[in-house]
Amino acid sequence: MTSHKISNADQIPDAAVFSQIRAQVLPKIRPSDAERTKLEAVKAELLETICKTAEMFGEDDIVPISVGSAERSTWLSGNHDIDLFVSYPEDVSRQDMETRSRRLLMEVAKSGDSWEDRHSEHPYIHITKGGFEVDLVPCFRVKSASDIKSAVDRTPFHCCFIKERIPGKQDDVLLLKQFMKSSGVYGSEVRNGGFSGYLTELLVIWYGSFEDVLKNAASWRFGQTIDIMGHQTLAHEDPLVVIDPTDPKRNVAAALSLTRFAQFINAAQRYMKNPSAEFFVKKEYAPLPVAEFKNIMKKRGTEWVGVAFDAPQKADDTLYPQLFRLENSLGEILTVNDFAVMNTHAFAGDKCIILVELMSRMLPPLQRRVGPPVWAADNAQSFYGKYKDADETFTLKIKNEYLVAEIVRKYQTAESLIADKILKEAALGRHVRAAVSDGYQIIGLDEICQIQDPAFWKWMNEKLTKQI
Amino acid sequence: MTSHKISNADQIPDAAVFSQIRAQVLPKIRPSDAERTKLEAVKAELLETICKTAEMFGEDDIVPISVGSAERSTWLSGNHDIDLFVSYPEDVSRQDMETRSRRLLMEVAKSGDSWEDRHSEHPYIHITKGGFEVDLVPCFRVKSASDIKSAVDRTPFHCCFIKERIPGKQDDVLLLKQFMKSSGVYGSEVRNGGFSGYLTELLVIWYGSFEDVLKNAASWRFGQTIDIMGHQTLAHEDPLVVIDPTDPKRNVAAALSLTRFAQFINAAQRYMKNPSAEFFVKKEYAPLPVAEFKNIMKKRGTEWVGVAFDAPQKADDTLYPQLFRLENSLGEILTVNDFAVMNTHAFAGDKCIILVELMSRMLPPLQRRVGPPVWAADNAQSFYGKYKDADETFTLKIKNEYLVAEIVRKYQTAESLIADKILKEAALGRHVRAAVSDGYQIIGLDEICQIQDPAFWKWMNEKLTKQI
Structure with missing residues (x-):
């Protein structure tokens, strides 16, 4: 929080300017009548398929519900997502619901052009049909959104609230x-x-x-x-x-x-x-050519150290939290060991790639280790005992209340530090730990230049050139 | 403060050990009878000279007082300091006291082997006599130490308190x-x-x-x-x-x-x-040979940047506070500008030399500048305006609540930074400012190696090798 004065609301542009922009933008982002008609047709057809299939299995207690932006006309042109929920009575057990919904939805999926078994908190089926991406999600029909049995049970309530307003x-x-x-x-x-x-x-x-x-x-x-x-x-x-x-x-x-x-x-x-x-207008980043990448890095004058390993086959929402933890953790380990971290990044393609941009990947041999304050007498004594006349010790002094040893640095390169610490000290989530344990590569500029994935180079372009 | 347990008092060595050490050390540090006799003789002679001189000038209101460790037998063998105060009545004006004491003490000084006009808070005369360093200090004879007219007026009270106990x-x-x-x-x-x-x-x-x-x-x-x-x-x-x-x-x-x-x-x-x-036993440091200095610096792998200028002709107690301020200030300026400061030092000989030991005297061109938080809208706007599409800008992003610009660093060497900032931003006391304004040199390893002053190389030896 700061005490700076907020003055941006002082002068609000003329309403006519806003109207003009709306008139200019809306035609590009509002779905066309043809788009709407097609979406409604696919949605209706699927709802009917669900009902008929339920009837076929004698499941008379389910209710199919269309939710999401497709249902409330708040979808952007070109966005072809349909969310169809199939609700079960609250008193059905989770086990029964999963068994029954799987039988039902797998049958419905047959009417799609392709299908995929997915799950986040609980399983659902994703199909494509007529160019639309359709999620078929089983849920419980609970009395209120504060009384849900699974996270998705809220969605019908949300949809209802929005549709009314x-x-x-x-x-x-x-x-x-x-x-x-x-x-x-x-x-x-x-x-x-x-x-x-x-x-x-x-x-x-x-x-x-x-x-x-x-x-x-x-x-x-x-x-x-x-x-x-x-x-x-x-x-x-x-x-x-x-x-x-x-x-x-x-x-x-x-x-x-x-x-x-x-x-x-x-x-x-x-x-x-x-x-x-x-x-x-969203700015698109083209894949950055390697030559241009090298040129930019020369201008920045910084150095890369990173870790690459095979991507665990997990959903993004599972994988990314683990990648971000590792990214932060490597940044912290480097910082604590005196490396000057400029940026950290995490990318996931076929390979997961964690990158740290450093002022320098090398540090001088001299390390300053600040020990305990003198009044922590036992700790001060053991610090003194450890460094006094040790081979690695340059000096042993007191500065302010602290004992301070100047010693020979153990990790003079970022690579040696990461190699020693990644499995022992880095924050590794379950799937990332398994993947890193199976094998990883410590990478630098040369290895980065060998990456072929165009998605990586689009991403890198944004990292190195983005201006809000 | 910490919560570490203090346990050093747990086991105190045997009293016999202490006695043995006392018996071993005291003969070396206690003044000999001959030393004492000589000191008493010089002291008595000077006191007599003061009295006679005062009589000669018709100054019957002054009282000479011997103070300091010489007076209370707490001086270390080899320490040849005598402090003689001449006290004036409280109601004498400062101006009169200074005029009268100067006439008196200059006359007394003639009995010394050499003399020097000195002053800290107020003027005094320093003479050498018979191998002793004698301070002749005028003061006021006040009623109590909490009622002093000048800082030195306390000293007789201190001497009195100690002598009694x-x-x-x-x-x-x-x-x-x-x-x-x-x-x-x-x-x-x-x-x-x-x-x-x-x-x-x-x-x-x-x-x-x-x-x-x-x-x-x-x-x-x-x-x-x-x-x-x-x-x-x-x-x-x-x-x-x-x-x-x-x-x-x-x-x-x-x-x-x-x-x-x-x-x-x-x-x-x-x-x-x-x-x-x-x-x-006080550890003495020999002057560090330049070749050994270079060797140590190679092992440390760090780099020096410093400033040298002609030493102002001022007492240490005036000069050093100003040197320390400059030392700290240069360290801070370098730190704020991303240089990794390992040590700062200040030395005064014929030249004043401020030294800063850095991980590296060069930094990469990339500088990360963290701007205002977005909710400081005016400041955010001006930060945005300054860096958006500027020649020096690599990227302009938001990280957490802050605008962050990656830009081309202005000061890529410690030398260029100091040259630009020393007169504009460094904390310069009056005499150091005058001296630096008259001319200074920015120095590094090569210039340090050309320093001839043995006192500098003793001092440097301690800085680079001291172990408590």
């Missing part, structure tokens, strides 16, 4: 989603840590319009709280707190990272100052 | 002074920041003996307070607080640095654990 504001949701996409803050998957679709819809409902969301977001600060139903029951330590209208205990924005929160605030400030259709 | 404990004072000298913590001049003679005497009076001072000092912590007269009236934020028995407002240990305080505690702990006569 969003009519007339769908365009505002589309504008907000596109604005967030272009700013890199849309998408609540762990890898991204941005805003979810439901969250954008709640913001539009609360503030009234796209422009009002931005006008207000421009002066948000850490801890900004929105409680539409005025029913909050728990304190939340998150950058943004949006109490779920269907569950007083839950913060809809719990997965929003501080960085994404701040990026949105900054983008909102800039938009309110100089609104333009440019804010709705 | 020290008989029988002089050997303990000699042992404590010698122990402190060997540990490098004796001497309260600003350059050293250690214990004064008066302070050591008070410690012996308070704790009773040399060994009891050390036994207790071994478990001192920051803020240790000793108030012999139980008359403290002010709070002091110093490592050691010893309330002046002659002035309740004053901390006798106010000039003691945290480092010297801690060094004494540590030495006391080690002595109480393994007492030996070795603790009373």
Whole structure:
């Protein structure tokens, strides 16, 4: 928190400017009639298939529900996602529900063009059909969203809440989603840590319009709280707190990272100052040619150290938290050992690649080790005993209240440090530990230059050239 | 402060061990009878000269007073200091006192072998006579030490307090002074920041003996307070607080640095654990040969940057505070600009030399500049405006709540940084500023190797090899 004056709301551009931008942007992001018709047809067909299949299996207690942006007309043109939930009575056991839903949904999946067995917290089936990406998700039909048996049971309540309030504001949701996409803050998957679709819809409902969301977001600060139903029951330590209208205990924005929160605030400030259709165009990064990469690194003058290993075959939401922990952990290990860390990055393709950009991968032999304060007499004595007249000791002195030894540094290169510490001290989640234990490579500039994956080079281009 | 257990007092060596050490050390540090007789003779002769000279000038209101360790038999053999004060009545004006004392003391000085006009807070005359260093100091004869007209007026009160209480404990004072000298913590001049003679005497009076001072000092912590007269009236934020028995407002240990305080505690702990006569032998450092210096620097792998300029002709107590400020200031300027500072040093000979030891005198071009948090909207906007699409900008991003620019570093060498900042931003006291403004040289390893002053190379030897 700071005491700086917020003045961005001082001069809000003319309403006509906003109207003009809306008129310019909306036709590009609003689904066409043909798109809508096709989506409705696929959705209807699948709902009918679900009903017929249930009937075939004699399952008369299930209810298929269409949820998600497709159901509330808040989907961006080109986004072809359909979410269909199949709800079971609350008193069905989880085991029975999983067995029954699997039989049902696998049969339904046959009507798709392809299918895939997926699971996050619980299993679901993903199919493609007529160019649409369809999730078929079993859930429980609970009485209220605060009484759920599985995380997905909330979704029908969310859908219901939005459908009742969003009519007339769908365009505002589309504008907000596109604005967030272009700013890199849309998408609540762990890898991204941005805003979810439901969250954008709640913001539009609360503030009234796209422009009002931005006008207000421009002066948000850490801890900004929105409680539409005025029913909050728990304190939340998150950058943004949006109490779920269907569950007083839950913060809809719990997965929003501080960085994404701040990026949105900054983008909102800039938009309110100089609104333009440019804010709705997402910058694409081409794969960075290796020669250009080498050239940039020469200009930066920094050095890379990293670790590469085979990517565990896990969903992104499982894998990325583990990669981020390893990324942070390697950064900390290097920092604690006097390496000057400029950036850390994590990439997952066929290989997982953790990269740390350093001022230098080499340090001089001299290391300054600050010991205990003299009044911790036992510790001071053992520090003294360890370094006094030791081969590795240059000097042993007292500075302020601390014993200080100047000694020969054990890890003079970042590579030797990581090789020694990665399995012993780095924070390794279960799947990443298994993968690293199976084998890893310590990499530097030369090894990075040999990476072929174009996705890696697009990603690297963004890391090295992005300007908000 | 820490919660570590202090256990050094658990097992105190046998009294016989201490006696043996005393018997071994005292003959070396106690002045011989011949030394004493000579000192008394010189002292008596000078006192007589003062009285006769005063009579000659018709000054019948002055009183000469012998103060200092020479007066209370707490001087170490070989230390040939005599302090003679000439006191004037309190109602004499400062101006008159200075004029009269100058006439008087200049006349007295003629009986010396050489003389020098000196001043700290106020002027005094320093003479040598018969191998003794004599300070002739004018002061006011005030009613109490808490009512002084100049800082030196306290000294007669101190002398009086000690003389009454020290008989029988002089050997303990000699042992404590010698122990402190060997540990490098004796001497309260600003350059050293250690214990004064008066302070050591008070410690012996308070704790009773040399060994009891050390036994207790071994478990001192920051803020240790000793108030012999139980008359403290002010709070002091110093490592050691010893309330002046002659002035309740004053901390006798106010000039003691945290480092010297801690060094004494540590030495006391080690002595109480393994007492030996070795603790009373001061390690002397020979001048470090340049070839050996180069060899050590190669092993350390670090680099030097420094500043050299002609030493202002000022007393150490005036010069050193200014040198230390510049030393700290250069260290901070380098640190803030990403240079990894290992050590800073200040030396004064014919030249003043400030040295900073760095991991590297060069940094890569990439600099990471962390800007304001996004919610400081005006500042964020101006940071954005400054770096967006600037020639020097690599990237401009948001990380957590902050705008972060990766830019081309302005100061890629420590030399260029210091050259640009020393006169503009470094903390320069009056005399050091004048000297640096007259001209300075930025130095590195090669220039250091050309320094001829043996005192510098003794000092450097200690910096690079000292082990407590």
